Amino acid sequence: MYMFRLTWSLMEFVYTIAMKIPSHKPKIGVSACLLGENVRYDGGHFRDKWVSNHLAPHVDFHPVCPEMMMGLGSPREILRVIVDNDSGETSLIETKSKIDHTQSINEASKKILSSMPELDGFILARKSPSCGVITAKHYNSKTGYADGKGAGLFAAQVLDSNFNFPTIDSGLLFETEYKDLFVKQVYAHFELRKLVAKTSEIQRFHSEYKYLLMEHHPALVKELGKLASKSDDEEKQKQDYMKSFMETIKNHRPTKKKRVNVYQHLLGYFKKDLSAKEKENLLEKMEAYRQHKISYQTLLEVMDFLIDGHLDDRAKVYLKHQKLFKPYPEDLSPYKF
Numbered sequence: 334m335y336m337f338r339l340t341w342s343l344m345e346f347v348y349t350i351a352m353k354i355p356s357h358k359p360k361i362g363v364s365a366c367l368l369g370e371n372v373r374y375d376g377g378h379f380r381d382k383w384v385s386n387h388l389a390p391h392v393d394f395h396p397v398c399p400e401m402m403m404g405l406g407s408p409r410e411i412l413r414v415i416v417d418n419d420s421g422e423t424s425l426i427e428t429k430s431k432i433d434h435t436q437s438i439n440e441a442s443k444k445i446l447s448s449m450p451e452l453d454g455f456i457l458a459r460k461s462p463s464c465g466v467i468t469a470k471h472y473n474s475k476t477g478y479a480d481g482k483g484a485g486l487f488a489a490q491v492l493d494s495n496f497n498f499p500t501i502d503s504g505l506l507f508e509t510e511y512k513d514l515f516v517k518q519v520y521a522h523f524e525l526r527k528l529v530a531k532t533s534e535i536q537r538f539h540s541e542y543k544y545l546l547m548e549h550h551p552a553l554v555k556e557l558g559k560l561a562s563k564s565d566d567e568e569k570q571k572q573d574y575m576k577s578f579m580e581t582i583k584n585h586r587p588t589k590k591k592r593v594n595v596y597q598h599l600l601g602y603f604k605k606d607l608s609a610k611e612k613e614n615l616l617e618k619m620e621a622y623r624q625h626k627i628s629y630q631t632l633l634e635v636m637d638f639l640i641d642g643h644l645d646d647r648a649k650v651y652l653k654h655q656k657l658f659k660p661y662p663e664d665l666s667p668y669k670f
Contacts, residue, residue, distance in 0.1 A: 358391060358392050359392045361393070361455065362396075362397055362452050362456070363395065364397065364458035366458050366461075367379055367381045371407060383667070384506070391661075391662055391665050399438055402444065403434065403441045410428065410429055411427070411428045412425055412427055413425070413427075413462055413470070413472050414472065416471045416474060423489070439490070443490070453498050453520075456501055456503055457501070459503045464485050465482075465488055465502060466488045467502045468482055468502050497522060497575055498518075498519070498522045514586070516661050519661075521579070525538065525571075532562070535560075535567075535570060539561040545582075545655070545657040549586070549587055550581050550591075553585075556577070592622075593623060595657070602648055602649065606646075615635070630666075630668045
């Protein structure tokens with residue numbers, strides 16, 4: 334156990350130094366076990382191949398392990414989230430000794446979050462009593478049985494802190510759409526975070542994200558446009574816009590209906606450029622998407638190809654700059670794996 338504590342302390346020191354080095358990549362907090370660190374209760378890890386192999390080259394990771402921060406070491410006794418049957422309050426209890434670690438993990442969580450740099454996202458280990466976002470088992474204080482799932486105690490503090498950045502349970506990364514949405518949100522937050530607090534820059538950002546926003550909530554595109562308009566306090570304007578933008582793309586998921594609406598808007602740019610047969614073909618592609626015969630990614634690739642063939646038109650150049658088509662580095666696309 335001493336060796337694992339020493340290793341964790343060394344890793345903490347290395348990443349603390351790394352945090353101070355200027356970087357041009359998104360910063361993501363991550364459960365250390367997902368990177369292959371042996372910090373789990375059984376002395377092992379929970380390495381996620383996509384996180385470690387594919388995402389890692391594109392971001393700066395800032396690993397955390399609340400239990401190690403608490404000094405519990407690895408291996409350690411199994412912990413459980415116990416939910417008080419009357420108050421609904423959660424506690425972190427050792428299964429055999431019944432030692433209550435609630436205060437300790439709350440203090441460790443505050444220490445971790447206060448020491449973090451400005452993050453663009455958080456990936457937390459599934460099923461963990463500390464880090465699980467939606468998959469931590471919750472045990473009934475009276476029956477002793479697991480009768481539900483929810484957030485672990487560290488994850489709950491991350492969520493309660495109301496950060497603008499997205500937080501995801503690693504269990505959701507097995508689903509391509511959740512992975513895609515998370516990476517989009519991370520890169521949007523990263524671009525907003527580094528954005529100069531000038532109205533012109535906020536308006537440029539809003540213009541580039543117009544159709545991506547429409548996927549999430551068409552009605553809020555205009556509201557965000559108003560926030561991006563002239564302001565006497567540009568720093569406050571940036572913060573207000575950032576908060577509203579991230580709330581929009583985090584709280585309102587794209588639907589097939591909203592995506593078809595976006596596709597129809599994009600087709601409107603080509604009504605004078607296409608033959609009747611070409612229009613028919615593109616509408617057939619849209620119908621194929623409706624019927625689950627092709628993916629939305631395929632639909633966007635068709636549209637992107639169409640735009641490339643009309644870049645002599647300024648309106649099409651505007652479309653080419655839309656983040657809808659390239660919201661993050663192309664080789665990071667989860668649809669490729």
